[in-house]
Amino acid sequence: MKNRYDELRRSSWSMPEGKQKLLVLEEMIRIADRYMTEEDAYNARTSYFAAAAEAGTQERMITAFAWCLAKYDQSPGSYSQHEIMWYYKWVIGMIWRFPVFRLEQIEAVFEDFKRRCIEYGYSLRTYYHKRSVYLLSRGLTQEATECYKQWRTASRDALADCRACEQNAFGHYLFSANQLKRGMQAVKPILDGKMVCRSIPQATYSEVMVPLLKLKQYEEAVAVGKKAFRTIKGPQFIEEQGVFLEFFTVTDLPKAVKIYNETIRYGLEYKPSWERFNYLLSVRLFLQEWHRKKRRKKLVEDGRVTLDWLEQEIASLADAFNRRNGDDYMLAYMTDKETHMSRMIEAFQQRVE
Template sequence: MKQRYDELRSEAWNLPDGKQKVTVLEEAVRIADLYMSKEDAYYARMSYSEAALMSGFEERFIVSFAWCLSQFEKQPELYDSHQLIWHYKWLIGIIWRFPQFGAVQIADIYYDFKRMCLQYGHSLRPYYSKIHMYALVSGHAELAQTYYEAWRKAPYDAMSDCRACEQNMFGYFHLASGRYKRGLQTLKPILSGKMSCRSIPQNTYSHVLMPLLEIDQHDEAAKLARKCSRMLKGPGYLEEYGRLIGYYAATDLNKAAKLLESTAAYAISNKTDWNRFQYLIGAKAFFSLWNEKKRKRKLNVHSSFTSEWVEAESERLARAFDDRNGNEYCQGLLAHKVNQVRKRRTC
């Protein structure tokens, strides 16, 4: 069985991020659970966690991480605390993406992460950056501002996100708050190619497209959209696809249709509602323009992916998040983003 375990791990190494990679590593985890040591099972899960997260299976990451945490708590001397807390940081970055988790439950998790950072001597910088993001996407602007300031003041250490990711989030804060020029200025080091990492600049590109249209920088937007399309691959970029579809809905409807056809399946199978919500915002904007005319061309998407379904599902998700967050921010966001695309259409 050790041989099969090694084979699976090496096979996974050769696979791009996606469902197959996750399935292969899941089998390795099963084998390790059945026939190998707890430590083997722990490290198999560490690889599985990363692949699950990068492939858009956040709920699988949560399960895998919970198991690793339970083992770590039992025998902390056996495992590397840095790696585990790093994964914990990922967890607090995604937990709010599921409206099924209540506000109190999420607050408890953030508190537990903060406790762990202090216990192992790490700066609270990642804690503040993640809780800032949670506040921002939940529509709690004042809290987001407070946490943003705490984040900028907290010292940078080895547990902090990489510089490119942080710069991206600084810029995103301004863009999400409607300060387009300031946001774009902040993101300049990324847009000019000076800062990058595994998910940057593709994530950044997707955020700046509509703001660029808003300030009439159409050529720059078109250039970055092309770059962005080239870089996005696989099911792990649902949010980015959604934003790109929204942008192309405004500028090149046929391109938007093509992109929708090649990515809609990801939105159907994905379980992370925030990512699906972001995707469906783009899809809703697309359908609102696509359905304006009678078209010969039939969209090659799954029969369940209709404009009616997109509308109903995006509204259901917005309500689900708002119920959790105790406001109407997501319903407003949905309407605002769709209107923005319609208002800025050039095609």
Template sequence: MVEKFEELLEQAYLAPRGKVKIGLLEEAIRIADTHLDIDAQFDARMELVDTAIFSGHGEKAIVAFAWCLAQYDKNPNMYNDHQMMWNYKWVTDRLLEFPDIELQKVKATLEDLKKRFTQTGHGPHFYYYIKQALAMQLEKTDEVQHYYEKWIREPSDSLSDCRACTLANQTKTLLYLDKLEEALAVAEPILKRRLSCHSVPHRTYADLLLPLLKANRKEEADDYYQKCYQLIYNQTGFMDTVVHLLTYATITDIPKAISLLEKYLPEAIDSDESAVRYQFYTVATVLWDLLDEETKKTVKLPDTNNMTQINEELVRLANLFNKQNKTDVFTKKIDRIQTEIRHLHQIKN
């Protein structure tokens, strides 16, 4: 069984991130759990954490990492502190994607993360980032501003994101705070390609599309749209970026929007990250409403889903997020986003 286990890990190593790689790692975990030692079980799960995080299957990463963290707590000297904390931060970031995880549990996990960072000699730089990200999701603008300022003042350390990702995240927050010029200044090293990473500049291009369009800078926005799409065209796991592309195309170029819908709706449906589906369906349903009946007949949708079902799922997801956070923000957000898209589509065409 050792040979089979190692063969599966080798195949997984060579496979791109996605469902095939996840399947190989899950089979390796089953073999390790039945026939091999704790080290093999641990190593296979940590590989699954990385793969699942970056391919739209965060729930699998959360489950696998919880097992690894329990082993770490039993025998902390057997494992690498930095590796554990690095993966813990990614898993914590993904908790915001799942409405069935109670808000108090999310907040408790953030505090546990901060405590463990301190215990392992690290600062709260990433902790402040994730606090402002949570506030942004809940549309608590004052809290976003508060934690953003603490985040950018706090020195980075070995558990901080790379410089490219940090600037990309700062850009996103500044755009949320309606500070376009400041965001563009922060993003300059990314836009001039002096800094890059796995998802950068992709997501920065995407984040800038709507703010630039609203500022009557469509030529710049069009350029970033093309650059972004070229970067993600043959990849999976970029659904948050795709949502921005779909939004922009729905406003400015319906045929492009239809192509995006046809290409990415199956990936959205397949994602186990509820926030991804919520965001994509919010835009997909308003796009559908903008189409005439003859055009709708030409759109290639998955056999198992129609847009009525997608709309019903969107309402269900909004209600779940509302319940999780004891708010009606997520229902109101749908109305606000769809109203803005309709308005901009009308005035830009």
């Protein structure tokens, strides 16, 4: 079976991200578990982490990571400490996005990550980064702000993202907190070309499009939108694609149609999650505008994805998060998003007229 394992591994190296690659890696894991060493099974799963995330199946990565973490704890000298912590930071950024995980589980994971950072000699910068985003998603603004301050002041180390990605993350946090001008200041070095990496500035464009519209900087928003169009592809970017859908619903409805038709299958396949919730909110805003203008063109999945269906799906996800979190914050979150969208459409149309 080792020959089959090696054959699968070699083929996976040249495969594009997606379901087929996941199937190959999952077969490798099954072979390693049954016929090979624990180290082989561990390494097969670490190869699987990024592929699962890229395919938009983060829940599979969390399951595979839990297996690896248990093996690491049983024999820490056999595996890379930095590697397990690097992937652990992915997990604490993912786990709260699934309402199936209880608050006690999420808090336990964050605390375990924090404990390990201290024990292994890492800075808490990554911990505060991930926790600030999580707290903000629950509407806990004061607690999130405190974590954000600690994130900014904690020392950088080997667990931190590259400086360009982290600068983009500062902007993302501030935009999510509706601190639009501060967010634009944070990403200015990126937009000025002073900070770049493999994913920056491309990822930054999707961050600033809607804030620019909210700030009524329409020319800048449209210019960035043109740059951003087609830069982000694949199911792992479904939430960002929702942002594109909202932006072009305001500025260029035919492009919004194109994005909807290209991405709706991802949204339908996604497990109940924060990404699915936000994407479907964007789809609802798009369809409301589409129907308001009485368009007759058929859309992909238009027999299934109706406003009534969206209302039910969105309400179900909002209820799942509210029950998990013990509050009704998601209702305020949805209302705020819809209000901003209506204002942007009205203001942009007045500018055009």
